[in-house]
Amino acid sequence: MRSDPVSGGNASWPLRSAALAGILFLHVPLAFILLYAFSAEEKSFVFPPPALTTKWFAVAFHRDDIRDALWLSIKVASVSTAIAIVLGTLAAAAVWRSRFFGRDAISLLIILPIALPGIITGISLRSAFNLVDIPFSFWTIVVGHGTFCIVVIYNNVLARLRRSAPGMIEASMDLGANGFQTFRHVLLPNMATALLAGGMLAFALSFDEVIVTTFTAGQQTTLPIWMLTELVRPRERPVTNVVAVFVIAVTFIPILLAFYLTRDTQEVAGSGK
Amino acid sequence: MSEGNRVAVSFASVSRVFGEVRAVDDVSFEVADGEFFSMLGPSGSGKTTCLRLIAGFEQPDAGRVTVHGKDVKGVPPYERDVNTVFQDYALFPHMSVYENVEYGLMIRKLPAAERRRQSEEMLELVKLSGLGGRKPSQLSGGQRQRVALARALINHPSVLLLDEPLGALDLKLREQMQDELKDLQRRVGITFIYVTHDQGEALAMSDRLAVFNHGRIEQIGTPGEIYEHPATAFVAGFVGVSNLCEGEFARRLTGSPRPFAIRPEKIAVLAADAPMPDNAISATGKVSSITYLGATTRYTVAVDGGQLTVVRQNSGDGGRTPAAGDTVRICFARDLVQSLKEDSA
Amino acid sequence: MTMAASPSVLQRVSSALYLHPRLLLLLLLTPPLLWLGVIYLGSLFSLLLQSFFYIDHFSGAVVREFSLRTYRELFTASHMDIILRTTLMAAAVTLAAAAIAFPLGYYMVRYASMRMRAVLYLGVMLPLWSSYLVRVYAWKLILAKEGIVTWFAEQLHLLWLLNAILSIPVVGGPSLSISYIGTFMVFLYIWLPFMILPVVAALERVPRSLIEASADLGAHPRQTLRKVIFPLALPGIVAGSIFTFSLTLGDYIIPRIIGSSRPFIGQTVYQLQGVSGNIPLAAAFTVVPIVIMGVYLMVAKRMGAFNAL
Numbered sequence: 049m050r051s052d053p054v055s056g057g058n059a060s061w062p063l064r065s066a067a068l069a070g071i072l073f074l075h076v077p078l079a080f081i082l083l084y085a086f087s088a089e090e091k092s093f094v095f096p097p098p099a100l101t102t103k104w105f106a107v108a109f110h111r112d113d114i115r116d117a118l119w120l121s122i123k124v125a126s127v128s129t130a131i132a133i134v135l136g137t138l139a140a141a142a143v144w145r146s147r148f149f150g151r152d153a154i155s156l157l158i159i160l161p162i163a164l165p166g167i168i169t170g171i172s173l174r175s176a177f178n179l180v181d182i183p184f185s186f187w188t189i190v191v192g193h194g195t196f197c198i199v200v201i202y203n204n205v206l207a208r209l210r211r212s213a214p215g216m217i218e219a220s221m222d223l224g225a226n227g228f229q230t231f232r233h234v235l236l237p238n239m240a241t242a243l244l245a246g247g248m249l250a251f252a253l254s255f256d257e258v259i260v261t262t263f264t265a266g267q268q269t270t271l272p273i274w275m276l277t278e279l280v281r282p283r284e285r286p287v288t289n290v291v292a293v294f295v296i297a298v299t300f301i302p303i304l305l306a307f308y309l310t311r312d313t314q315e316v317a318g319s320g321k
Numbered sequence: 322m323s324e325g326n327r328v329a330v331s332f333a334s335v336s337r338v339f340g341e342v343r344a345v346d347d348v349s350f351e352v353a354d355g356e357f358f359s360m361l362g363p364s365g366s367g368k369t370t371c372l373r374l375i376a377g378f379e380q381p382d383a384g385r386v387t388v389h390g391k392d393v394k395g396v397p398p399y400e401r402d403v404n405t406v407f408q409d410y411a412l413f414p415h416m417s418v419y420e421n422v423e424y425g426l427m428i429r430k431l432p433a434a435e436r437r438r439q440s441e442e443m444l445e446l447v448k449l450s451g452l453g454g455r456k457p458s459q460l461s462g463g464q465r466q467r468v469a470l471a472r473a474l475i476n477h478p479s480v481l482l483l484d485e486p487l488g489a490l491d492l493k494l495r496e497q498m499q500d501e502l503k504d505l506q507r508r509v510g511i512t513f514i515y516v517t518h519d520q521g522e523a524l525a526m527s528d529r530l531a532v533f534n535h536g537r538i539e540q541i542g543t544p545g546e547i548y549e550h551p552a553t554a555f556v557a558g559f560v561g562v563s564n565l566c567e568g569e570f571a572r573r574l575t576g577s578p579r580p581f582a583i584r585p586e587k588i589a590v591l592a593a594d595a596p597m598p599d600n601a602i603s604a605t606g607k608v609s610s611i612t613y614l615g616a617t618t619r620y621t622v623a624v625d626g627g628q629l630t631v632v633r634q635n636s637g638d639g640g641r642t643p644a645a646g647d648t649v650r651i652c653f654a655r656d657l658v659q660s661l662k663e664d665s666a
Numbered sequence: 667m668t669m670a671a672s673p674s675v676l677q678r679v680s681s682a683l684y685l686h687p688r689l690l691l692l693l694l695l696t697p698p699l700l701w702l703g704v705i706y707l708g709s710l711f712s713l714l715l716q717s718f719f720y721i722d723h724f725s726g727a728v729v730r731e732f733s734l735r736t737y738r739e740l741f742t743a744s745h746m747d748i749i750l751r752t753t754l755m756a757a758a759v760t761l762a763a764a765a766i767a768f769p770l771g772y773y774m775v776r777y778a779s780m781r782m783r784a785v786l787y788l789g790v791m792l793p794l795w796s797s798y799l800v801r802v803y804a805w806k807l808i809l810a811k812e813g814i815v816t817w818f819a820e821q822l823h824l825l826w827l828l829n830a831i832l833s834i835p836v837v838g839g840p841s842l843s844i845s846y847i848g849t850f851m852v853f854l855y856i857w858l859p860f861m862i863l864p865v866v867a868a869l870e871r872v873p874r875s876l877i878e879a880s881a882d883l884g885a886h887p888r889q890t891l892r893k894v895i896f897p898l899a900l901p902g903i904v905a906g907s908i909f910t911f912s913l914t915l916g917d918y919i920i921p922r923i924i925g926s927s928r929p930f931i932g933q934t935v936y937q938l939q940g941v942s943g944n945i946p947l948a949a950a951f952t953v954v955p956i957v958i959m960g961v962y963l964m965v966a967k968r969m970g971a972f973n974a975l
Contacts, residue, residue, distance in 0.1 A: 070770035071786060077808060078793065080808060081807065142691055146687070161702075164912070164916075167952065175713050175939075176705075176708060179716075198698065198702070213410075215409055218378055221378075222399070224428045225428045227679075233428075238414070238415055256796075258798065279799070280923070288803070292797070299797055303792055304788075397684045397685065
């Protein structure tokens with residue numbers, strides 16, 4: 049039973065300002081980043097910025113280390129999302145249809161990588177790699193990312209499956225379609241939006257991830273790792289700002305799309321992070 | 322029963338067990354080709370499980386299920402010449418009405434033009450022409466039901482299974498659909514196997530029906546047979562209303578303690594001093610309650626040893642009607658007494 | 667209707683799986699379970715295992731023998747200091763987050779129109795999913811000595827207030843970006859959406875009829891809020907607190923970028939397993955948040971927070 053808003057009711061002004069303050073608190077810092085990307089001052093974060101310029105965008109574009117980091121992040125995010133889609137969908141399908149011993153334990157296991165602090169996941173993976181003598185590589189990063197991306201896909205697909213009429217599979221089989229045909233014509237189209245939304249969220253999650261990545265990347269640099277290094281030992285501050293603006297844009301868009309894709313549902317994608 | 326009596330579906334000592342529960346318990350029956358056959362019973366009586374055994378969504382733990390003489394053990398639903406209309410319709414939400422109806426044809430790889438031609442025909446048969454382009458979410462309950470029907474019928478199955486298809490509709494629509502389904506079945510000529518818990522529906526539509534209780538069949542017969550000659554107390558009580566008399570009460574009325582049932586409309590209410598007809602069972606008692614029902618009036622009469630429910634037509638001709646507290650004489654013909662056997666507990 | 671003359675291979679496989687649903691289940695579950703079981707649980711276990719080893723301080727190598735030496739080292743004063751510091755920060759962030767999230771959530775559910783609610787919901791979610799590092803970085807800009815906060819304080823002639831805050835012992839510091847207050851604010855900012863979302867979900871689940879019944883029985887809106895709405899929303903707050911608490915316990919980046927040089931659990935773990943190579947002690951340190959969260963989760967479950975997730 050959802051609580052509907054009081055029709056025509058007016059909140060007291062302290063409440064309204066508290067709400068507004070809360071939302072502003074969340075968004076204003078991002079606005080400042082945008083501002084600083086155009087700042088002409090290179091050495092410090094002085095406010096207000098002395099002058100505005102767009103030259104840093106061009107500089108950032110030509111920096112090789114930024115381009116390499118960006119490319120690595122994209123590759124990692126794509127592969128991790130693909131793995132998560134396969135594994136997450138399989139798990140969601142299994143949990144949806146059957147009641148079996150240990151079902152709750154499985155749900156817990158899937159959520160665990162994202163429920164426990166990233167540092168625990170990161171250090172566990174690193175110590176495991178050390179123990180088994182696996183050198184750091186592209187795949188060690190992917191292993192980490194794939195693991196916590198599974199839950200994003202799993203949640204989305206499971207929520208979608210649970211909202212679909214249970215008789216659909218039986219109806220399809222009754223009409224002459226075998227299991228594979230049923231999957232292709234009935235299940236897959238139904239899950240499509242959930243897969244897309246979950247996939248984009250997983251991509252954004254992996255693209256942005258830094259905590260686990262620092263432990264599993266060894267010498268490699270993804271974009272967040274690059275940014276972390278810059279934060280600790282800045283080279284060209286405004287360039288960092290430009291990259292920050294770029295990252296905001298790149299992650300905003302998939303989130304917005306995922307939100308619109310699942311908007312018609314009670315369970316909004318991503319709220320289960 | 323239709324000519325050339327081929328058997329469409331048969332159950333031979335079929336059982337289906339879920340853990341401790343015997344959902345279907347040693348059930349046997351036959352459905353003739355072209356029949357409208359209903360399976361009637363309260364929820365949990367096993368009728369839906371039997372339907373699913375025919376469709377292929379369940380496998381029997383014992384016994385044999387045959388469709389047109391062939392044992393269908395291990396045959397998945399998509400290889401059976403049987404189609405189902407589901408209780409919640411189970412329409413594919415991401416497909417239009419056309420695509421839903423054409424689904425079976427699409428699986429069998431019929432070309433698009435041919436599929437469209439057949440689905441148009443089918444939509445006209447179920448009176449939904451012109452709605453082909455809509456999505457299920459844009460249809461009313463009654464319309465969705467017809468789409469489910471069309472989607473099943475287009476495959477020309479030899480047997481159509483219907484799982485309480487009218488349950489979600491309101492009364493007027495339900496009665497209208499009952500007539501339409503009966504009419505459709507006669508026109509299309511295929512065997513309909515219909516599951517319902519509504520005894521009025523089963524009586525109105527079926528050629529024959531089976532009454533289920535606790536996983537067993539209590540009685541199979543035509544609607545007339547079931548209603549007029551119920552075999553057990555359960556059938557007498559579930560199909561229509563009945564007075565169940567047993568033990569001492571039965572002995573006081575008929576002279577024998579054997580349990581029997583008598584329908585309320587078969588009992589006459591006369592003045593206390595009215596002459597008693599020959600060969601009738603009668604007793605005197607007091608009217609303890611009266612309920613006016615429009616076309617009829619229901620009386621509860623307390624007689625020696627128990628109570629009897631009597632239903633009387635309201636003829637409106639001004640004759641004297643009993644009032645509460647009146648002493649009256651009830652009587653009914655001896656040959657209307659239905660002896661009962663024990664029902665399954 | 668004619669049926670296929672002889673079923674294809676795909677058809678046969680499909681039928682076999684249909685008639686043996688447990689086999690299908692096994693096939694579905696094996697890949698994800700294998701991955702998670704081997705990779706994730708396996709590495710967690712190996713970490714736990716390492717905490718029972720110890721490091722030989724002379725050779726710098728890890729001795730793979732079972733011993734409780736490392737745990738004894740964990741319980742020294744300086745280490746316990748770190749744990750206490752982190753736990754206090756986590757508690758402070760959690761309380762502040764609840765204090766901000768509740769009014770916002772209450773407004774969203776009770777007073778905002780459907781459209782506004784969707785906008786606000788999106789407004790809370792977008793920062794949540796946009797880059798963590800960028801948001802931390804934004805605060806570094808804002809809190810810097812020459813940054814925005816200072817500028818605001820100057821404009822409003824409140825510089826004295828800013829300096830007063832900064833000179834509070836323990837939590838103050840030379841500038842906001844090098845002080846516990848700064849760390850606190852950034853933690854609060856980053857984890858706030860994690861608190862808002864469960865609170866909103868819990869408030870939405872409070873049936874309208876209960877609020878009306880309370881009013882009908884004579885309660886003022888504020889009493890209804892205190893006695894009816896808040897207790898029912900509490901599981902949501904506790905659910906959100908699980909995130910804020912746990913995330914603060916484990917974070918090592920925020921204190922490193924914005925904070926004093928005194929380390930938190932996260933940074934300690936990072937340092938220990940990095941240059942020092944003291945993996946056993948690092949592992950022992952990570953066990954601490956796991957244990958704390960385990961206890962926290964048990965309490966939270968009893969308070970019904972799991973239903974609010």
